[in-house]
Amino acid sequence: MSGSSTPSTSSSPSSSPASSPPTTPPNLHQNTIDPSAPWLIQKFGGTSVGKFAVKIAEDVVSNYIDSNKVAIVCSARSGSTKALGTTNLLLRAASEALVRRKPGGVSTPGTGTVTPMLFGRMKDTSQSPPISPTRSRSSSDHQHQTFNCLAPLAVPQAGQELPVYNVTVDLIRQEHLNAAGESIRDPDIRKELEAEIESDCDWLRSFLFASQDAKVIDEISLRSRDSIIGLGERLACKFMTAVLRDQGIDAEYVSLENIVPEMDEDGSLDQAFYDRLAIAVGERIELCGQRVPVVTGFFGPVPGSLLRQVGRGYTDLLSALLAVGVKASELQIWKEVDGIFTADPRKVATARVIPLISPDEAAELTYYGSEVVHPFTMEQVIRKKIPIRIKNVENPAGLGTVIYPDPEEEGKEVPVARQSVTEHDVLGKESKRATAVTIKERIIVLNVNSNRKSVSHGFLAGIFTTLDRFGVVVDLISTSEVHVSMAIEDGLIPKIMDRLVRELRKSGTVSVHQDMAILSLVGKRMRNMVGIAGNMFTTLAKGNVNIEMISQGASEINISCVIEGRDAVKALNLIHQSCLQIPPPSQGRIGPWLF
Numbered sequence: 001m002s003g004s005s006t007p008s009t010s011s012s013p014s015s016s017p018a019s020s021p022p023t024t025p026p027n028l029h030q031n032t033i034d035p036s037a038p039w040l041i042q043k044f045g046g047t048s049v050g051k052f053a054v055k056i057a058e059d060v061v062s063n064y065i066d067s068n069k070v071a072i073v074c075s076a077r078s079g080s081t082k083a084l085g086t087t088n089l090l091l092r093a094a095s096e097a098l099v100r101r102k103p104g105g106v107s108t109p110g111t112g113t114v115t116p117m118l119f120g121r122m123k124d125t126s127q128s129p130p131i132s133p134t135r136s137r138s139s140s141d142h143q144h145q146t147f148n149c150l151a152p153l154a155v156p157q158a159g160q161e162l163p164v165y166n167v168t169v170d171l172i173r174q175e176h177l178n179a180a181g182e183s184i185r186d187p188d189i190r191k192e193l194e195a196e197i198e199s200d201c202d203w204l205r206s207f208l209f210a211s212q213d214a215k216v217i218d219e220i221s222l223r224s225r226d227s228i229i230g231l232g233e234r235l236a237c238k239f240m241t242a243v244l245r246d247q248g249i250d251a252e253y254v255s256l257e258n259i260v261p262e263m264d265e266d267g268s269l270d271q272a273f274y275d276r277l278a279i280a281v282g283e284r285i286e287l288c289g290q291r292v293p294v295v296t297g298f299f300g301p302v303p304g305s306l307l308r309q310v311g312r313g314y315t316d317l318l319s320a321l322l323a324v325g326v327k328a329s330e331l332q333i334w335k336e337v338d339g340i341f342t343a344d345p346r347k348v349a350t351a352r353v354i355p356l357i358s359p360d361e362a363a364e365l366t367y368y369g370s371e372v373v374h375p376f377t378m379e380q381v382i383r384k385k386i387p388i389r390i391k392n393v394e395n396p397a398g399l400g401t402v403i404y405p406d407p408e409e410e411g412k413e414v415p416v417a418r419q420s421v422t423e424h425d426v427l428g429k430e431s432k433r434a435t436a437v438t439i440k441e442r443i444i445v446l447n448v449n450s451n452r453k454s455v456s457h458g459f460l461a462g463i464f465t466t467l468d469r470f471g472v473v474v475d476l477i478s479t480s481e482v483h484v485s486m487a488i489e490d491g492l493i494p495k496i497m498d499r500l501v502r503e504l505r506k507s508g509t510v511s512v513h514q515d516m517a518i519l520s521l522v523g524k525r526m527r528n529m530v531g532i533a534g535n536m537f538t539t540l541a542k543g544n545v546n547i548e549m550i551s552q553g554a555s556e557i558n559i560s561c562v563i564e565g566r567d568a569v570k571a572l573n574l575i576h577q578s579c580l581q582i583p584p585p586s587q588g589r590i591g592p593w594l595f
């Protein structure tokens with residue numbers, strides 16, 4: 001692709017701007033931004049890239065490129081919801097690769113027979129997600145190494161039965177081809193993008209085929225799964241680069257799937273790793289010169305697995321690291337909501353946008369169900385004093401929500417980056433009220449009553465060791481010497497859940513309550529407010545909402561309780577009304593009096 005009038009979207013090392021900087025064709029907007037202008041990082045979520053790609057180019061990016069150096073980060077495209085998005089389809093394809101191919105080639109639904117044409121366009125293997133062969137690997141990664149090397153990847157032969165994942169790969173391919181057809185006017189740009197989509201989907205089929213052969217005891221290696229999901233961001237960024245260039249904005253595709261091996265990492269995802277990654281990503285982006293870098297939010301198969309260590313929503317974290325790496329003035333996270341609301345606006349009609357929220361509050365909200373920003377994002381940028389602004393792609397003029405420490409509370413000097421936090425943001429903070437209420441559904445409560453065969457510290461130690469072995473994260477806990485109640489996410493497959501309960505029974509009698517929800521009231525000002533917990537629980541009692549478990553005090557800015565899942569939306573609205581609603585001007589004000 002490089003050298004043509006369309007974007008360089010190949011992931012092969014030879015196409016990186018470091019080795020062969022593409023030239024800007026005359027029809028593209030020549031970005032002539034002052035090199036000393038501040039960097040602005042704009043991150044677009046999967047549904048935004050899926051639904052509003054042209055609008056992003058026309059109404060968002062174009063509004064900022066004359067006064068800022070803009071870099072954009074994209075997630076894998078989603079059609080209508082994240083659940084139906086490319087990342088989920090890729091994960092589905094990865095698990096379908098575990099379905100054993102039947103010898104003899106009897107076709108089952110979702111399978112077919114390979115035609116030579118379908119795999120006829122085998123991609124150059126140098127373009128497969130490059131894992132440095134010199135990189136140190138854990139033993140669990142060994143199986144991956146056996147097929148993801150520079151040797152050609154295996155593919156089914158003509159006449160051989162097609163694997164089940166083929167239908168899923170075709171769906172991904174077709175959705176991207178449709179998006180290219182609908183969003184890109186220039187036939188050359190579109191054709192080139194279509195060729196990239198075909199080539200990437202061929203790579204995926206080959207990779208899955210090889211994974212299928214290399215799998216060990218029904219499991220695709222974590223590293224391979226990371227590589228597979230990375231394709232979602234590659235496709236999204238190639239698509240977005242093409243859309244920007246089609247709209248006349250000079251953009252450059254930047255793949256980060258090589259960035260971790262290049263960093264010579266030592267194997268753990270600690271702060272030192274993130275610091276090195278931020279520098280590496282920043283340096284890579286500076287190479288784009290005047291072009292708008294379109295950066296994959298996927299940053300490579302990281303030590304211990306991206307999905308396991310960081311989890312879904314990892315592109316928020318990458319955008320934060322990029323903001324740190326280039327010392328950006330602001331990180332903008334663009335979504336389809338106007339910002340962080342006082343409650344989920346889909347569930348509470350009277351919820352309103354919070355103009356300014358502290359990083360702790362934002363993190364607490366994301367941990368407890370309002371997943372607006374990945375919880376790891378805040379720490380990275382705030383330690384470098386870069387504000388995060390949540391904005392709505394459908395309402396670019398809106399001010400959004402700024403996540404930044406309250407300068408009054410911090411007692412610190414206002415940092416330079418804070419100049420981008422407007423007076424509106426600061427004035428918008430509301431005193432003497434909680435900040436937001438959130439609900440986390442699909443919760444299970446596990447109660448364990450000690451069998452009194454050990455003293456209490458042994459009892460708790462036994463329980464935590466068991467939870468650790470099963471990789472279970474406890475959201476809320478309440479204990480006495482002989483009793484412990486724990487709220488956990490309902491994410492375990494039933495077979496594993498049964499095993500966990502059997503293990504816990506060694507410590508005492510166990511009861512399991514399913515279909516529960518955690519209701520959390522969050523706010524940094526609650527620290528000094530007397531009676532807020534009383535108000536919360538009285539409101540729930542009056543609304544006939546039964547409380548299964550209470551947790552207050554572990555975090556000073558959060559009061560949480562567990563309720564029945566079926567009461568979740570009712571409770572959310574009751575608490576919003578009693579603890580967060582702003583009284584109309586006629587109520588709660590004294591005077592003016594007319595005598």
Ligand SMILES: Nc1ncnc2c1ncn2[C@@H]1O[C@H](COP(=O)(O)OP(=O)(O)O)[C@@H](O)[C@H]1O
Nearest residue numbers: 045047335336337339340341343344346370371
């Ligand atoms: N307190 C909250 N404020 C804003 N959105 C919230 C809140 N709690 C839950 N949500 C939900 O989070 C979602 C985040 O926005 P969206 O742009 O759809 O996500 P994504 O970028 O991941 O596709 C919205 O659907 C919204 O209903």
Ligand SMILES: N[C@@H](CC(=O)OP(=O)(O)O)C(=O)O
Nearest residue numbers: 045046075087312313314315
């Ligand atoms: N595509 C990934 C990463 C991501 O960050 O997505 P989003 O920005 O749409 O939440 C996921 O689905 O998890």
